[in-house]
Amino acid sequence: EVLKSPDILTNVLNSRPTTMQDWPQEQRQQVLALQSALLRRGYRVAH
Numbered sequence: 498e499v500l501k502s503p504d505i506l507t508n509v510l511n512s513r514p515t516t517m518q519d520w521p522q523e524q525r526q527q528v529l530a531l532q533s534a535l536l537r538r539g540y541r542v543a544h
Contacts, residue, residue, distance in 0.1 A: 499531055499535075509528055509531045510535065510540060510541070510542055512528050512543065513543045513544065514529075517529075
């Protein structure tokens with residue numbers, strides 16, 4: 498689903514842990530899980 502939406506994919510790839518500090522925990526966990534899956538597929542994720 499994320500791969501089909503370039504805007505969402507870009508946001509997930511560019512989200513940094515420092516930016517996510519103020520986010521709700523559930524949203525932060527979802528983005529981190531997506532980033533982990535994308536890393537395994539060879540995508541570059543912001544750190």
